[in-house]
Amino acid sequence: MIKKLSFVSILMLGWALPAPATADVRVFACEPEWAALAQEIGGDKVSTYSATHEKQDAHHVRARPSLIAKIRRADLVICAGAGLEVGWLPLLMQRGARSNVRPGKPGHLMAAQHVPVREIPTVIDRSLGDIHPEGNPHVHLDPRNLTLLARELSKRLSVIDSQNSALYSRNLKSFENRWEMHMKKWNIRAAKLKNMPVVVHHKSWSYLIGWLGLKEVGSLEAKPGIPPTVSHLNRLLKTVSAAKAKAILRTPFDQSDPSNWLANKTNIPALVLPFTVSRNAKPGALKKLFDDILAQLEKANGRP
Amino acid sequence: MTLRYMRAAAAIAVPVLLASTPLYAADKQELSRILSEIKTLKKAYEGRIATLENKIKSLEQKKAVAGKKVTPASGGRAIKDNSFNPSLGIILNGRAGSFSQDGSEIAGFGVGEEGERGREGLAIDESEINFSANVDDKFYASSTVAIVREEGEDKVELEEAYIQTLPDAGLPDGLRLKAGRAFWTLGYLNEHHAHGDDFADRPLPYRVYLNKSFNDDGIEVSYVVPADMFIEFGGGIFRGDDFPAGDSVSGFGAWSAYARVGGDIGDNQSWRLGAYTLHSDVNSRATNEGAVTFVGKSNLYAADLRYSWAPTGNARNQELIFQTEFFHRSEDGTYNDTGAGTGAVNFDDGSQGWYAQAVYKFAPAWRVGARYSQLLAADTPAGLAESALDSAGHDPYTMSVMADWTNSEFGRIRVQYNREELSDGRDDNQFILQYVMSIGAHAAHAF
Numbered sequence: 001m002i003k004k005l006s007f008v009s010i011l012m013l014g015w016a017l018p019a020p021a022t023a024d025v026r027v028f029a030c031e032p033e034w035a036a037l038a039q040e041i042g043g044d045k046v047s048t049y050s051a052t053h054e055k056q057d058a059h060h061v062r063a064r065p066s067l068i069a070k071i072r073r074a075d076l077v078i079c080a081g082a083g084l085e086v087g088w089l090p091l092l093m094q095r096g097a098r099s100n101v102r103p104g105k106p107g108h109l110m111a112a113q114h115v116p117v118r119e120i121p122t123v124i125d126r127s128l129g130d131i132h133p134e135g136n137p138h139v140h141l142d143p144r145n146l147t148l149l150a151r152e153l154s155k156r157l158s159v160i161d162s163q164n165s166a167l168y169s170r171n172l173k174s175f176e177n178r179w180e181m182h183m184k185k186w187n188i189r190a191a192k193l194k195n196m197p198v199v200v201h202h203k204s205w206s207y208l209i210g211w212l213g214l215k216e217v218g219s220l221e222a223k224p225g226i227p228p229t230v231s232h233l234n235r236l237l238k239t240v241s242a243a244k245a246k247a248i249l250r251t252p253f254d255q256s257d258p259s260n261w262l263a264n265k266t267n268i269p270a271l272v273l274p275f276t277v278s279r280n281a282k283p284g285a286l287k288k289l290f291d292d293i294l295a296q297l298e299k300a301n302g303r304p
Numbered sequence: 305m306t307l308r309y310m311r312a313a314a315a316i317a318v319p320v321l322l323a324s325t326p327l328y329a330a331d332k333q334e335l336s337r338i339l340s341e342i343k344t345l346k347k348a349y350e351g352r353i354a355t356l357e358n359k360i361k362s363l364e365q366k367k368a369v370a371g372k373k374v375t376p377a378s379g380g381r382a383i384k385d386n387s388f389n390p391s392l393g394i395i396l397n398g399r400a401g402s403f404s405q406d407g408s409e410i411a412g413f414g415v416g417e418e419g420e421r422g423r424e425g426l427a428i429d430e431s432e433i434n435f436s437a438n439v440d441d442k443f444y445a446s447s448t449v450a451i452v453r454e455e456g457e458d459k460v461e462l463e464e465a466y467i468q469t470l471p472d473a474g475l476p477d478g479l480r481l482k483a484g485r486a487f488w489t490l491g492y493l494n495e496h497h498a499h500g501d502d503f504a505d506r507p508l509p510y511r512v513y514l515n516k517s518f519n520d521d522g523i524e525v526s527y528v529v530p531a532d533m534f535i536e537f538g539g540g541i542f543r544g545d546d547f548p549a550g551d552s553v554s555g556f557g558a559w560s561a562y563a564r565v566g567g568d569i570g571d572n573q574s575w576r577l578g579a580y581t582l583h584s585d586v587n588s589r590a591t592n593e594g595a596v597t598f599v600g601k602s603n604l605y606a607a608d609l610r611y612s613w614a615p616t617g618n619a620r621n622q623e624l625i626f627q628t629e630f631f632h633r634s635e636d637g638t639y640n641d642t643g644a645g646t647g648a649v650n651f652d653d654g655s656q657g658w659y660a661q662a663v664y665k666f667a668p669a670w671r672v673g674a675r676y677s678q679l680l681a682a683d684t685p686a687g688l689a690e691s692a693l694d695s696a697g698h699d700p701y702t703m704s705v706m707a708d709w710t711n712s713e714f715g716r717i718r719v720q721y722n723r724e725e726l727s728d729g730r731d732d733n734q735f736i737l738q739y740v741m742s743i744g745a746h747a748a749h750a751f
Contacts, residue, residue, distance in 0.1 A: 053571050053617055060620035062612070064574040064751050065534035065566025072478055073530045094444065094470070096528045098477040102470075226712070227668060253618050255668075279571070 025161045028071050028101075030079035030089065031058050033140045033289075034111065034149075036281040038078060040175050041153045045164045049074075053279040057253040058084055059225070063091040072096035074107070075160055078153070081110025082117060082137035106159040112137055114152045115145040118206050140276065142207035143183055143290055150175050182287050189294050196301045197243050199236070199268070201228075201250035201259055204275060208293065217243035220250075220258045228258040241266050247300035251275040269300050390437035391745030395499045398428040398739055405732035408724070410508070412681030412695025413655070414591030414598060414639070416515030416547045417454060422505060422736070427453065429738075432463065432499065436745075442473040448497070463487075463497075463519060478530060483523040488540055489562050490518055490580050491629050492608040502625070502663045503706055504720045504736045507677035509631040509657030513604055515547035518582065520558060534566040534576070548582070548602045548633070550589030558584040564608075566751070573613045576751060580606040586637065592692050600637010600651070606630065610751070621668050628660040641691035649687030656680040661704075669711060675704040698728035715741045 024047040029035035035050040042048070049070050052058050058080065061067075071077065071092045079085050093102070101107035117135035139145045154172035158165035194213040198205075201220045209216050218240045222232040240248075240262070248259045248270040256272075263270035273293050277285040401424050408421035422429070429452075436446035448464040466484030469475055487495050493510060494517050506516050522542030529535040542549070544557015552558075564578030582604040589598045608629040615622050634654035640646060659677030666672070681695035688694055701724070708718035722734040 056617040057620065060618060062574070062619055062751050064568065065564075065576045066568040066574060068528060068536075069532060069534035069567070072528050094468075095480075096478065097471050099471040102472055253616070253621075255621070 025075045028074035028077045030085050032279050033276045034078040036277045036286050041171050043171050050279045054276050055252045061088045063088045067092050068096040076107045077101040078109040080137045082112035082134035083132040084137035106156050111139050111149050115139050115148050136206045138204050142211040197245045199240050199245045199248045201254040204251050205249050217245050247271045271296050390435040393434040393744040395432040395742045400426050400737045402735045410700050411727040413512040414596040416591050418516040419511035444468045478528040480526050485521050487519050491606040499740045504738045507659035508679050513631050520546035537563040549584035551587045553587050572617045575611045578608045595643035597640045602635045605632045623665045625663045630658040632656050644691035646691045653682035655682040672707045677702045696728050700726040
């Protein structure tokens with residue numbers, strides 16, 4: 001009862017003493033998923049900008065003048081990290097960033113530093129392809145990681161914009177509740193997909209595969225970042241049929257020819273799974289991303 | 305405490321409830337009350353457990369992350385990055401060239417050593433060795449040494465050796481200071497190392513106005529305006545030893561200023577437009593292998609435009625780049641061509657040069673490009689007639705086409721054909737086969 005009262009009185013206090021109007025926290029996201037997550041936690045107190053769009057491979061982006069302008073005014077820079085943006089983010093930071101988004105500051109948030117990272121290589125050599133010494137950076141396709149990042153975002157936003165910290169905690173709470181609900185449903189669906197054998201184009205799906213418990217039985221790229229070769233595809237042809245692969249997964253920005261070729265030869269469906277949300281995603285887009293991915297996988301898994 | 309109590313209560317209540325059977329109707333009401341109480345208890349209990357489980361999970365995950373930071377799974381060495389050692393990068397490039405003309409003088413212009421046509425036959429170009437690293441939280445430093453073949457000897461040239469402030473240096477946001485020797489901000493290509501160029505040679509205005517590139521000793525400040533659009537301006541003061549200046553006495557012989565803007569059009573197109581100026585007090589500038597000397601003032605004005613379009617947003621797969629630069633140089637001083645024995649001749653005039661190029665990447669590894677570049681020579685003063693500075697009314701031009709194959713970000717092989725008419729009536733057909741490879745660290749190229 002007392003608790004209830006105090007809760008109400010806090011609410012009323014918050015209502016009676018509106019915070020003075022301040023400028024939005026400007027969030028510079030390297031990829032759309034982080035912009036969408038920042039929007040979930042920041043609500044109307046943040047304005048987000050995504051440096052890339054859903055059809056773009058974040059490995060290979062140019063340090064365009066427009067990005068320098070955007071990072072110049074950013075209060076928070078949120079990226080996958082683990083070397084994904086190594087080709088352009090350091091240059092942007094050097095050219096335009098303010099000191100409050102430098103590494104080590106609350107305004108500098110690299111997702112891979114806050115989640116368990118997969119595939120940290122033990123041997124590093126360029127002849128092995130474009131490998132990330134820090135591990136696989138595509139962490140956002142495990143929804144559990146989004147919870148971790150949502151919490152970190154709420155913390156960071158509360159430091160950067162302490163006036164609205166109550167709001168950020170509330171938004172986090174509400175996001176966590178919703179997300180937990182979705183996760184329950186997804187986990188039930190995931191149980192039916194467990195051990196589904198899949199072929200991937202690039203190591204883009206490792207976190208999804210890890211979360212759902214799928215079985216990766218082949219990769220179209222013999223080495224990460226090196227385009228698939230005919231000889232490698234011919235070798236794959238035998239192994240994937242033997243492994244009874246159910247689907248060949250690629251992102252909208254991977255080349256289509258290799259997976260289509262393999263699909264024609266083996267009759268395994270080639271799926272183009274959405275890799276992230278759209279650049280100016282509406283609230284709820286992150287949930288829809290996982291719904292869509294699961295639906296496509298379920299359909300492929302249901303085929304005889 | 306509460307949790308333990310609830311767990312005990314639930315543990316007792318549930319089996320008791322299951323064991324007992326509803327014997328009396330009067331008990332029904334009581335029973336439903338107990339049931340609902342148990343339900344409440346169960347709910348609270350589950351909620352608590354879930355919270356605790358979540359807490360444990362997040363702690364475990366945190367622990368996993370923290371653990372990874374210290375020791376990788378393999379027990380091998382954790383190579384996070386190389387930030388405590390300077391990044392080391394080496395660029396190797398070589399070529400085979402075939403030219404139809406013996407000489408390649410650019411009529412009407414004094415041309416420096418590096419502005420000349422490359423060597424015929426088999427040769428290696430500049431081999432660059434670059435070291436770079438953050439000095440501390442406030443400074444970044446980079447040094448590039450090039451080993452070049454000049455006059456039959458391998459010479460070491462210090463191309464760049466500069467320090468630059470980082471955003472933490474305490475300067476106002478957006479302000480950056482660069483000091484030392486560097487490829488200064490002037491036009492598009494000057495800031496870039498030649499190994500990143502889209503063609504095997506620099507266009508004519510770069511050859512005659514900048515001796516390939518301007519990398520004097522000096523200091524430059526730049527400021528990025530906090531605005532939605534990219535707006536940057538800046539300027540520098542330089543020693544005045546490097547072409548187009550030369551042999552400075554004061555040590556403050558040149559200064560520059562620039563402004564540029566840029567942005568995106570939609571999702572997949574970008575552009576940048578700039579205006580630049582470089583003013584030099586030329587104490588003495590020798591060109592044409594020492595035969596021609598200029599003394600006086602040299603003012604260079606430049607404008608550049610770069611536009612890129614990646615149809616799918618992925619420049620790695622498919623991209624069109626259009627780039628053009630325009631230069632105007634006005635000089636007031638004296639020219640002396642000892643080769644032609646002109647003596648010091650007064651010169652107060654201007655000339656122009658420009659180029660435009662388009663490069664199209666049609667497959668991830670393949671690009672084709674075309675370039676046209678031209679100079680518009682000044683009128684020849686009577687005293688310079690028949691000298692190297694006599695254009696004889698001819699405007700030098702070069703037409704180029706190229707195709708290159710990029711196996712990875714680190715290696716490229718290119719073929720190029722040039723048709724040059726640098727002096728009146730002297731057509732030069734050039735074939736160049738070139739490779740550019742880099743090993744070690746390689747800083748990202750700017751837009």
